[in-house]
Amino acid sequence: MIREALKGGKGEVIKNPKVFIDPLSVFTEIPFREDVIRETAIAVRYFVKNEVKFSNLFLGLTGTGKTFVVKYIYNEIEEVKKEDEEYSKVRQVYLNSREVGGTPQAVLSVIAEKLTNSIVPRHGVNLGEYVEKIKGVMRGKKAIIYLDEVDTLVKRRGGDIVLYQLLRADADISVIMISNDINVRDYMEPRVLSSLGPSVIFKPYDAIQLKEILAKYAEYGLIGGTYDDEILSYIAAISAREHGDARKAVNLLFRAAQLASGIGFIRKEHVDKAIVEYEQERLLEAIKSLPFHYKLALRAIVVSDDVVTAHKIYTKLCDKLRQKPLSYRRFSDIVSELDMFGIIKIKIMNRGRAGGIKKYVEVQDRDKVIKVLDENLNEEMGYGYEDASLDDGKEG
Numbered sequence: 001m002i003r004e005a006l007k008g009g010k011g012e013v014i015k016n017p018k019v020f021i022d023p024l025s026v027f028t029e030i031p032f033r034e035d036v037i038r039e040t041a042i043a044v045r046y047f048v049k050n051e052v053k054f055s056n057l058f059l060g061l062t063g064t065g066k067t068f069v070v071k072y073i074y075n076e077i078e079e080v081k082k083e084d085e086e087y088s089k090v091r092q093v094y095l096n097s098r099e100v101g102g103t104p105q106a107v108l109s110v111i112a113e114k115l116t117n118s119i120v121p122r123h124g125v126n127l128g129e130y131v132e133k134i135k136g137v138m139r140g141k142k143a144i145i146y147l148d149e150v151d152t153l154v155k156r157r158g159g160d161i162v163l164y165q166l167l168r169a170d171a172d173i174s175v176i177m178i179s180n181d182i183n184v185r186d187y188m189e190p191r192v193l194s195s196l197g198p199s200v201i202f203k204p205y206d207a208i209q210l211k212e213i214l215a216k217y218a219e220y221g222l223i224g225g226t227y228d229d230e231i232l233s234y235i236a237a238i239s240a241r242e243h244g245d246a247r248k249a250v251n252l253l254f255r256a257a258q259l260a261s262g263i264g265f266i267r268k269e270h271v272d273k274a275i276v277e278y279e280q281e282r283l284l285e286a287i288k289s290l291p292f293h294y295k296l297a298l299r300a301i302v303v304s305d306d307v308v309t310a311h312k313i314y315t316k317l318c319d320k321l322r323q324k325p326l327s328y329r330r331f332s333d334i335v336s337e338l339d340m341f342g343i344i345k346i347k348i349m350n351r352g353r354a355g356g357i358k359k360y361v362e363v364q365d366r367d368k369v370i371k372v373l374d375e376n377l378n379e380e381m382g383y384g385y386e387d388a389s390l391d392d393g394k395e396g
């Protein structure tokens with residue numbers, strides 16, 4: 001049995017898993033995004049050959065290909081450097097604002113670090129000094145800076161000013177910004193907005209487009225005859241339902257193919273199982289990215305039935321962890337938010353004239369949620385958490 005799996009023989013479905021894991025190593029063009037790629041390429045050419053700076057803002061919901069397009073352009077520019085001498089002076093920096101910490105300090109220091117190829121202090125340097133440092137190394141060079149998830153930077157105090165400084169710096173710097181929040185411009189000051197170039201909207205893919213995208217992945221990554229048109233349409237339709245999220249579609253196809261491995265054909269039941277797993281995975285990811293007190297609140301909620309008890313348990317947990325607990329009112333707001341995120345479900349029950357209204361909470365996959373929370377809080381807090389949570393914070 002294991003040898004079959006190790007060798008990959010009979011019933012194999014996946015021809016090349018790399019297609020799903022690192023699609024840019026396989027895709028030579030990006031379907032449905034040709035226009036934005038061509039227009040950006042022209043702007044880059046004017047920048048490199050005719051000294052015309054540019055800035056762009058790529059806006060669109062998750063999974064619409066923004067990062068994919070940017071990384072594709074980045075790679076292509078690196079390739080062109082080998083063929084066109086004028087491109088040799090181009091320096092490219094890609095960074096995800098959220099992943100580096102999201103603050104103006106963090107973003108500017110990482111840009112300075114990447115452009116100067118040296119270690120730059122993250123603290124104790126004022127923002128202007130970073131910009132000076134960047135300008136210093138830029139003499140005779142041209143930089144293209146890609147700022148992914150720029151909304152996290154812009155929402156920080158002084159974040160939009162960083163953009164202003166980069167866009168207005170007396171240096172050859174062009175910037176492509178990416179945001180999942182399509183209202184990111186509302187967070188920018190007028191002077192920042194006026195130095196910003198055009199926005200490009202990445203429209204969600206529709207089911208037909210998603211199907212075509214999936215067909216490419218299937219063609220490159222799967223063995224012929226292990227899937228049919230119907231299965232691709234099914235995955236495309238499901239992924240188009242929320243908003244045309246290509247990441248979801250591609251992940252579902254890959255997971256379904258893995259589940260069908262050894263069987264030789266992807267069936268609807270494999271896709272359905274992949275969907276359940278995907279939703280669960282997403283829920284756990286959402287939990288991991290919650291703010292600290294939301295995690296503590298959720299930890300208390302999963303071991304209680306109603307909100308009043310949950311708040312008591314939460315308060316006790318906070319005491320043990322030497323954290324100041326939030327008031328019942330604030331706690332109750334958090335509970336409502338968790339319900340809005342779809343992490344828990346609130347049920348309001350009227351317990352008759354004497355009982356009043358009681359808010360009950362329901363959590364799916366309770367054990368999994370507890371496990372993820374405990375691992376995550378433990379990581380965040382060190383040993384103190386494990387000790388405090390041993391008895392689930394319940395009243396003794």
Ligand SMILES: Nc1ncnc2c1ncn2[C@@H]1O[C@H](COP(=O)(O)OP(=O)(O)OP(=O)(O)O)[C@@H](O)[C@H]1O
Nearest residue numbers: 023030031062063064065066067068180213246247
């Ligand atoms: N036009 C496309 N052709 C092929 N694959 C695509 C296309 N658009 C998106 N994808 C696939 O979807 C994945 C997610 O896309 P991408 O990372 O660009 O999303 P995004 O718009 O940047 O959203 P997020 O901000 O959530 O990352 C890509 O890794 C790629 O596998």
